[in-house]
Amino acid sequence: MSELEENKEEQMLKGITGMTCIYVPVNDVYESIKWYQKNLGYQPSNNELVEPGMVTAVMNFPDRNGNLPLPGLRQVVPALFLHKSDEEGGRLRFSWSLDSGKPHAIACFITPRIEELYNRFRENGVNILGERVASGPNITFADPDGNVWEVWQP
Structure with missing residues (x-):
């Protein structure tokens, strides 16, 4: 590989390497957690206390072994950040x-x-x-x- 090609490859690695999350507006974070678990298999992050009245939650998709990904690492499926939002928020x-x-x-x-x-x-x-x-x-x-x-x- 030439020096120019190596430099180009190094520059590419400094750019975007994946997608980590999607912010999702919801009316009831607690109920949405249950819906995303039941229907898509997403799970609350390991340090997430799940309870009624929540205003935000981080949901991750477990790997094939059922483990949740470490924050900041490349993920095949982005995390969902559920946020309590008014309907007017879109x-x-x-x-x-x-x-x-x-x-x-x-x-x-x-x-x-x-x-x-x-x-x-x-x-x-x-x-x-x-x-x-x-x-x-x-x-x-x-x-x-x-x-x-x-x-x-x-």
């Missing part, structure tokens, strides 16, 4: 004219087992907004606060 969604103005997801999760996830969503009464098969099946859904997400199976 929700995670936007409308897209190519999709007939329907609410569009702000982020997309990946799963190798979308059919199992779909069945869990149906059993749990998750608000499923749409299903498609484009470059793999996907499901658009909303949490109880109207935050719109998508999950895709490549």
